[in-house]
Amino acid sequence: MPNRAQPILFMNVLTAYMAQELPRINQTLHDVTCDLEPEVLPLVEHVLKAGGKRIRPLLTILMARAMGYTKDDIYPMAVAVELLHSASLLHDDILDNAKLRRGAKAAHVVYGNSHAILGGDILFALANKIAASYQVPALTHSLAQAIMHTATGEIKEIALLRDPHITRRQYLDIITGKTAYLIQVACQCGAIIAGGDTKAITNAKAFGLNLGIAFQIVDDALDYTSTAKVSGKPLGGDLREGKFTLPLVLYLQTITPEKRTMVMAKLAKNALTDQELGVIIKEIQELKLDIKTRDEAGTFLDLATTTLAPLPQCPEKEVLISFIDFVLHRNK
Amino acid sequence: MPNRAQPILFMNVLTAYMAQELPRINQTLHDVTCDLEPEVLPLVEHVLKAGGKRIRPLLTILMARAMGYTKDDIYPMAVAVELLHSASLLHDDILDNAKLRRGAKAAHVVYGNSHAILGGDILFALANKIAASYQVPALTHSLAQAIMHTATGEIKEIALLRDPHITRRQYLDIITGKTAYLIQVACQCGAIIAGGDTKAITNAKAFGLNLGIAFQIVDDALDYTSTAKVSGKPLGGDLREGKFTLPLVLYLQTITPEKRTMVMAKLAKNALTDQELGVIIKEIQELKLDIKTRDEAGTFLDLATTTLAPLPQCPEKEVLISFIDFVLHRNK
Numbered sequence: 001m002p003n004r005a006q007p008i009l010f011m012n013v014l015t016a017y018m019a020q021e022l023p024r025i026n027q028t029l030h031d032v033t034c035d036l037e038p039e040v041l042p043l044v045e046h047v048l049k050a051g052g053k054r055i056r057p058l059l060t061i062l063m064a065r066a067m068g069y070t071k072d073d074i075y076p077m078a079v080a081v082e083l084l085h086s087a088s089l090l091h092d093d094i095l096d097n098a099k100l101r102r103g104a105k106a107a108h109v110v111y112g113n114s115h116a117i118l119g120g121d122i123l124f125a126l127a128n129k130i131a132a133s134y135q136v137p138a139l140t141h142s143l144a145q146a147i148m149h150t151a152t153g154e155i156k157e158i159a160l161l162r163d164p165h166i167t168r169r170q171y172l173d174i175i176t177g178k179t180a181y182l183i184q185v186a187c188q189c190g191a192i193i194a195g196g197d198t199k200a201i202t203n204a205k206a207f208g209l210n211l212g213i214a215f216q217i218v219d220d221a222l223d224y225t226s227t228a229k230v231s232g233k234p235l236g237g238d239l240r241e242g243k244f245t246l247p248l249v250l251y252l253q254t255i256t257p258e259k260r261t262m263v264m265a266k267l268a269k270n271a272l273t274d275q276e277l278g279v280i281i282k283e284i285q286e287l288k289l290d291i292k293t294r295d296e297a298g299t300f301l302d303l304a305t306t307t308l309a310p311l312p313q314c315p316e317k318e319v320l321i322s323f324i325d326f327v328l329h330r331n332k
Numbered sequence: 333m334p335n336r337a338q339p340i341l342f343m344n345v346l347t348a349y350m351a352q353e354l355p356r357i358n359q360t361l362h363d364v365t366c367d368l369e370p371e372v373l374p375l376v377e378h379v380l381k382a383g384g385k386r387i388r389p390l391l392t393i394l395m396a397r398a399m400g401y402t403k404d405d406i407y408p409m410a411v412a413v414e415l416l417h418s419a420s421l422l423h424d425d426i427l428d429n430a431k432l433r434r435g436a437k438a439a440h441v442v443y444g445n446s447h448a449i450l451g452g453d454i455l456f457a458l459a460n461k462i463a464a465s466y467q468v469p470a471l472t473h474s475l476a477q478a479i480m481h482t483a484t485g486e487i488k489e490i491a492l493l494r495d496p497h498i499t500r501r502q503y504l505d506i507i508t509g510k511t512a513y514l515i516q517v518a519c520q521c522g523a524i525i526a527g528g529d530t531k532a533i534t535n536a537k538a539f540g541l542n543l544g545i546a547f548q549i550v551d552d553a554l555d556y557t558s559t560a561k562v563s564g565k566p567l568g569g570d571l572r573e574g575k576f577t578l579p580l581v582l583y584l585q586t587i588t589p590e591k592r593t594m595v596m597a598k599l600a601k602n603a604l605t606d607q608e609l610g611v612i613i614k615e616i617q618e619l620k621l622d623i624k625t626r627d628e629a630g631t632f633l634d635l636a637t638t639t640l641a642p643l644p645q646c647p648e649k650e651v652l653i654s655f656i657d658f659v660l661h662r663n664k
Contacts, residue, residue, distance in 0.1 A: 036484075039487045091450070095449065113427075114426075114427040114487075118487050121420075121482075124456055124457075125479035128460050128475070128476040128479075129477060132469045132470075138464075140472045143457075148457045150453075152450075155371045155446075158446050158450075
C-alpha cells in the first residue's frame with residue numbers, strides 16, 4: 001500500500017505529471033473534434049470544455065509509458081476513452097434529468113435532449129473511429145465491451161432506483177458497470193498499445209477495474225459531503241434521486257429498526273420532505289459514514305496496488321501509485 | 333436500367349432471395365443478442381421483433397456473394413448493420429416523439445426514454461464488437477463513419493425543422509446523412525469482407541449511397557400516400573412534424589404565391605389545423621406529387637444501376653438489380 005500518512009507528497013507527483021500532460025491531452029481533444037459539422041461542434045465543445053479531470057486519458061498514457069511505450073501516437077487513443085466518457089455523460093444527464101455538470105449547465109439543458117442524444121452517438125462513433133485507425137482490432141473490441149458494460153450498469157441502476165432492499169453485491173455490480181469498466185478500458189488500451197502480453201493486459205485491466213470501483217465509491221461518499229461549489233453537483237443529489245449508494249446503505253444499517261422502516265418506506269415512495277432529506281444528510285455526516293465509505297474504497301485500492309507490482313520501477317509507476325492515493329483522498 | 337414495365341417479375345427475384353435468407357438473418361440476430369443482460373434483452377427483442385424489412389443485412393450478403401464470397405461468416409457482419417439501424421431507430425423515435433414503429437408501440441413508449449437511450453447505446457456497441465471480431469479494422473472504421481453521418485444528418489434535420497426556406501440541396505444532404513450512409517455501409521462491409529479492391533469497394537459504396545437516397549425519397553413520398561395500416565406510420569406524419577420533405581417542397585412550388593406565403597407562414601409556426609393539414613395531404617395526392625417524387629428517386633437509381641455493371645453475371649447481381657426496382661415501386 002502507498003503511505004496514506006503522506007497524501008500530499010503522492011498527490012504532488014500526480015499533479016506534476018498531469019500538469020505536464022494536460023495541454024497535450026486537451027490539444028488532441030481539440031484536434032480530433034474540430035472537423036465535426038457546425039451543427040454538432042458547439043455541443044461537443046460545451047461538453048469537453050466543461051473540463052473534467054481527464055483521468056481516463058491520463059491512465060491510458062501512464063499505463064502505456066509504464067510498460068515502456070514511448071511513441072506520441074498514444075494521445076488519440078487516450079482521448080478516445082475521454083470521448084466515450086463524455087458521450088456517456090451526455091446521455092446520463094438526460095436520464096438523470098441533471099441540470100448541472102461540473103458546475104456548468106448540462107448540455108441537454110443548453111442544446112436540448114435531441115442534440116444531446118445524437119451528440120453522444122457521434123462521440124461514441126468518433127471514439128471507435130479513432131480506435132479503428134490503430135489497425136489493432138483488440139482496441140475497438142475493448143471499447144465496445146466497455147460501452148456495453150457501462151450502459152448495462154446504468155440500466156441496472158435505474159431498475160433498482162428507490163428499491164431499499166438493494167444488496168451490497170447489487171450496489172457493487174451497478175458501480176462496476178457504470179464507472180469502473182470505462183476506467184478499466186483506459187488502462188487496458190494503454191497496455192494493448194504498449195504491446196503487453198496477456199498477463200500484462202490482465203493486470204492493467206485489474207488495476208483499472210479496482211481503481212474505478214474505488215473511484216465511484218469515493219464519488220458516492222462525496223455526494224454527501226461536497227457542496228456544489230466544490231464538486232459542481234448539489235449536495236445529497238443521489239439521495240434526492242433515490243439512489244441507494246453505500247453511505248445510505250450504511251446509514252440504514254446504523255439507525256434503529258423503527259426509524260429504518262420509516263425512512264425506507266418514504267424513500268421508496270419519494271415522500272421525504274426537503275427537511276427530512278437534510279436531516280439524513282446531516283446524520284450521515286455526523287456518523288462519519290462518508291469516511292467509512294472511503295474505507296471500503298481502500299479494499300479495492302489495495303487490490304489495485306497489488307497489480308502494479310510486476311511493472312518496472314519508473315516515474316510512471318510512481319504516478320500510478322500516487323493515483324491510488326488521489327482516488328482515496330480526493331475531495332471533488 | 334431495369335425494365336420498369338415489369339416490376340412484379342423483378343420483385344419476385346428479390347422476394348425469393350429474401351425468403352431464402354430471412355430465417356438465417358433472424359437466427360443470427362437472435363444468436364448475437366441472446367446473451368444480453370435480462371434488464372436489456374426485452375427492449376432489444378421488442379425492437380428486433382417489430383420486424384422491418386431487413387434490407388440492410390440482405391444488401392451486405394448480396395454484395396459479398398455477388399463479389400464471389402461464399403463463406404457463412406458473412407451473417408454476423410450483415411446483422412451488425414441491422415443492429416446499428418435498430419439503435420438509430422431507438423434514438424430517433426425519442427427525438428421525434430414517435431408513438432408507433434412499424435405498427436407496434438415504439439420502444440421508448442413501452443420501456444421509457446432512459447431504457448431506449450441506453451438500449452440504443454448497447455446496440456451501437458454490440459455492432460462494433462461484432463465488426464471488431466472480424467479483425468479487419470476497415471469494417472469498424474466504416475461503421476463508425478456511418479454512425480457519425482447518420483447522427484449528423486438527424487441533427488441537421490432537426491435544425492431545419494419548420495424552416496420553409498430549405499433548399500433541395502439541404503433536403504438531399506439531410507436524407508443522405510440520416511438514411512443513405514447506413515445503407516451505403518451495408519454494401520461497403522459486404523465488399524470489404526469479400527476482399528474487394530479499392531475500385532470494387534468504391535462501387536459498392538456508390539451503389540448503397542444512391543440506393544439509400546432513393547429509398548428515403550420514396551419513403552418521403554409514401555408518407556403522403558400510405559396509411560398506418562400499410563406502413564405502420566400515420567399518414568402525413570412528416571408534414572405534422574414540420575419536416576420539409578420533397579413532396580412538400582414540390583407542393584410549395586406548385587401552388588399560387590399567395591397560398592404559398594400563407595402555408596409557409598403557418599408551417600413555420602406549427603399553426604395549421606388538422607383540417608388544413610388534411611387538405612394539403614389531399615392536394616399533394618391529387619397533384620400526383622408523390623409520383624413526381626418517386627421520379628426524382630429514379631435519377632439516383634439510375635446511378636446505382638451503373639455501379640453494378642462491373643459485377644460478374646450471377647444470381648446475386650440479378651437480385652441487386654431487382655432491389656433497385658423494389659425501392660422504386662415499394663408501397664410500404
